[in-house]
Amino acid sequence: MIDLSPKEKVYQLLAEVPDPEIPVVNIIEMGMIRDVEIHYDGVEVFLCPTYSGCPAMDMIDSMVKEKLAENGFVNTVVTLVYKPAWTTDWMNDETKEKLRVFGIAPPVGKASSKKGMLNEEDVACPQCKSTNTEIKSMFGSTACKSLYTCTDCLEPFDYFKCI
Amino acid sequence: MDNLNLSKFCIRLGDHCLIMAHRQSELCSNGPFLEEDIAQINLGLDLLGQAEALLIYGAKLEGGSRTADDIAFRRPEREFYNFMLTEQPNTDFAFVIVRQYIMSLYLLKTYQVLAKVEDETLSGIALKALKELTYHERHFSMWLKRLGDGTEESHERAQTAINELWMFVGELYEEDEIDLMAQKAFYAPTGIEMKAFLMEHITARFTESTLTTPKDIYMTTGSKKGIHTEYLGYLLTEMQYLQRAYPDAKW
Secondary structure (H helix, E strand, O other): OOOOOHHHHHHHHHOOOEOOOOOOOEOOOOOOEEEEEEEOOEEEEEEOOOOOOOOOHHHHHHHHHHHHHHOOOOOOEEEEOOOOOOOHHHOOHHHHHHHHHHOEEOOOOOOOOHHHHOOOOOOOOOOOOOOOEEEEEOOOOOOOEEEEEEOOOOOEEEEEOOO | OOHHHHHHHHHHHHHHHHHHHHHHHOOOOOOOOHHHHHHHHHHHHHHHHHHHHHHHHHHHHHOOOOOHHHHHHOOOHHHOOOOHHHHOOOOOHHHHHHHHHHHHHHHHHHHHHHOOOOOHHHHHHHHHHHHHHHHHHHHHHHHHHHHHOOOHHHHHHHHHHHHHHHHHOHHHHOOOHHHHHHHHHHOOOOHHHHHHHHHHHHHHHHHHOOOOOOOOOOOOOOHHHOOOOOHHHHHHHHHOHHHHHOOOOOO
16 A cells, blocks of 8 residues: 555545535535645645535535544644636536536536536536427526426436536 | 725625625515526525625734624624615515616626736635626526516516616715725726716616616715615614624524
């Protein structure tokens, strides 16, 4: 077994902290962990909120501290960073596939393009993959999702907005 | 711009967001239909997040013992600096749409400027908020069009909301010493620039929605000095209830 540096160890532990709203992906895959610093008196985790008012932030804060404390890293400080602003562009293809399998259509296109940002891309149904889908509501179960329905298999589904 | 004045600038902006967020939260379970109910509270949540970030930063800049929660829940109405427009009640769905639409434009313009400032915290908050406001402006302008260009009744009610809320728009492009300092420090929009931006967008959108932009009328003033309409008192009574009844109560 290879010895991990404390920083690598912390990253490994953070990969075990799921997104409270979407348990199939962890907070690293979501791109929320921007950096980790090991100080002499504890660990500092730099966390980037997905939305300004994301109600899961406090929960993630305590989950991170709990996970690290269980593994000997006490005195963890979670510092919020806003810059650069969180974007779905930080999710890789593997993460997007996990979302799809879970039943959430992953973000289509790039947040940097106006088309992507304003939900104007074709969204494929996560069940039957048809792109004959229609938006039912720009806002869904959480701020980061929109509600769609597939006109082929008739399944309603969440779409993770491109932001 | 020194820390104390920058703090006032942040708290004032945070107040707009906080009061708007509270008004939208009142629509929870009271929206016209489920999807719109969810949309309104999601948008309100964005604003609450922006308010929190701005008040936390404002409290930090102040350097005293007040926390963001103290600022939100322990000030009387005379110490709130939100525009009177933000506190106007949800009289009718059209009032919600007109109020939030105009304020979305104001916030968009403000955040566009703040996103470029040197201050890392402020530009970070603004960059994030800017993405959110893009959705807000789109949502409310779609509704304006639907109401204005909809049925005779929806048109009439949208026009009534515009006519009744119009006197509160003047405050959005007023200037006081804090605004002048912000203009000097980081090119915050001047009153003239803000007015031009608002009027250009509002007029275009109203015209497209078959609605009429009111002519020059008397505009209220005073929120920059803590003067408000009667509605703010009732709003705060509800919003601050828990901290007043149980001081220092924690979640």
